[in-house]
Amino acid sequence: MEGLMEDEIPNKVKIFGWRACIEILPTRCNLAKRNLIVETDCPICLHSPETEVHLLWDCPTAQDVWVGSRTKLQKCSLSQQNILHLFEFLMNKLEPKEMELFLVQAWMLWNQRNGALHGGKLKDPRWLNTRAAELLAENAQTKEQLAVIPRDMGGNVWCPPPPPFFKLNFDATIFRERCWFGFRVVIRNEQGEVMVALSTIGPPISSSEEAETLACRKAVEFAVDAGFSELIIKGNSKCYESTFFSKSGPVNLWECGCKYSMAHPWD
Numbered sequence: 372m373e374g375l376m377e378d379e380i381p382n383k384v385k386i387f388g389w390r391a392c393i394e395i396l397p398t399r400c401n402l403a404k405r406n407l408i409v410e411t412d413c414p415i416c417l418h419s420p421e422t423e424v425h426l427l428w429d430c431p432t433a434q435d436v437w438v439g440s441r442t443k444l445q446k447c448s449l450s451q452q453n454i455l456h457l458f459e460f461l462m463n464k465l466e467p468k469e470m471e472l473f474l475v476q477a478w479m480l481w482n483q484r485n486g487a488l489h490g491g492k493l494k495d496p497r498w499l500n501t502r503a504a505e506l507l508a509e510n511a512q513t514k515e516q517l518a519v520i521p522r523d524m525g526g527n528v529w530c531p532p533p534p535p536f537f538k539l540n541f542d543a544t545i546f547r548e549r550c551w552f553g554f555r556v557v558i559r560n561e562q563g564e565v566m567v568a569l570s571t572i573g574p575p576i577s578s579s580e581e582a583e584t585l586a587c588r589k590a591v592e593f594a595v596d597a598g599f600s601e602l603i604i605k606g607n608s609k610c611y612e613s614t615f616f617s618k619s620g621p622v623n624l625w626e627c628g629c630k631y632s633m634a635h636p637w638d
């Protein structure tokens with residue numbers, strides 16, 4: 372999976388891939404192992420225990436998708452021992468772009484399964500395959516646009532970080548009537564190339580100050596999770612500047628073993 376981490380796969384799909392690999396998806400078998408349920412049969416075909424490898428590979432619904440796929444998947448053999456063996460088998464067989472498409476298709480199969488449990492209908496495999504390819508293309512386009520226009524979140528000209536630092540820009544948007552907020556995070560290298568980006572909805576909040584503080588904290592958590600240890604951080608929130616900004620140089624935000632430096636406001 373390492374080689375796939377710098378590509379065009381949406382973050383939510385990467386996270387799904389990791390969860391599947393280490394077998395912590397809430398499949399019926401995994402829930403039964405934790406004594407949360409008794410029934411382990413696949414809710415789609417009702418014929419086999421629902422493990423990750425069954426759900427994403429052996430299940431007839433999954434096979435319908437793979438048979439209709441444009442990649443070499445249609446010629447792959449059935450019956451892999453477990454999900455890790457399946458992923459290793461596919462990574463040896465597929466080109467990186469094909470592996471990306473497989474992961475998006477698998478993620479869509481998982482979503483479809485969850486929808487079916489709540490009364491949703493199974494999609495036509497051809498639709499699923501077409502939509503998976505579209506999602507990858509859309510994600511690649513977004514990433515390209517972010518890379519082409521090196522501006523910060525406020526639309527100001529973006530200043531590159533000095534090596535070895537990466538620069539993290541973040542901002543928060545508050546939806547007051549719904550008491551929640553959204554935030555965006557982009558980490559770029561000194562060339563302005565986007566390393567990782569995230570745009571998501573945060574938890575419910577009770578004030579704009581809380582949203583701004585949370586956005587800053589979540590931006591840094593995202594950076595640490597993504598493996599970035601030396602960062603120049605720039606946000607647009609007053610709270611962030613008054614709470615964390617320091618003119619005295621590098622600041623340790625949290626004691627996590629990483630060095631952080633706060634950007635000057637005019638950066």
Ligand SMILES: [Zn+2]
Nearest residue numbers: 413415416430
């Ligand atoms: Zn099944």
